[in-house]
Amino acid sequence: MLCYFFIVGLIFLFVEKENRFIRFHALQSVFLGVALIIISMVLPFIPIIGWMLSIWLPLLVLALVVFLMYQAYNGKYYKLPLLGDITEKQLK
Structure with a gap:
């Protein structure tokens, strides 16, 4: 749940190496943050x-x-419509 705070999502992405659930939400939050900035x-x-x-x-x-x-x-x-698919591809 905390992954959706942009900076915290980055921290979880680099710290967590094994839990796919946490990595999925952390990476999706990072992609969402970048998309929203653009x-x-x-x-x-x-x-x-x-x-x-x-x-x-x-x-x-x-x-x-x-x-x-x-x-x-x-x-x-x-999964968000476009970002969720990109996130899954990056996690494989």
Whole structure:
């Protein structure tokens, strides 16, 4: 569950070598953090729609992270649509 705090996800990724569940959620959180940084940098340059989405982005990110934390707490491998597949490929 703690993996979804961006920096903590990096720590878990480097510290945990054997538990696939923890490594999956740590790596997915790192990919999510990188994707969100890129999205937050691009959105302000898109007229009108980008500006409106950039206002709502923090609330959407908070809801997504809380949902992912809940899924991890319950012991579920919840894969995000694109990032989950990339995460599984990296863990093999």
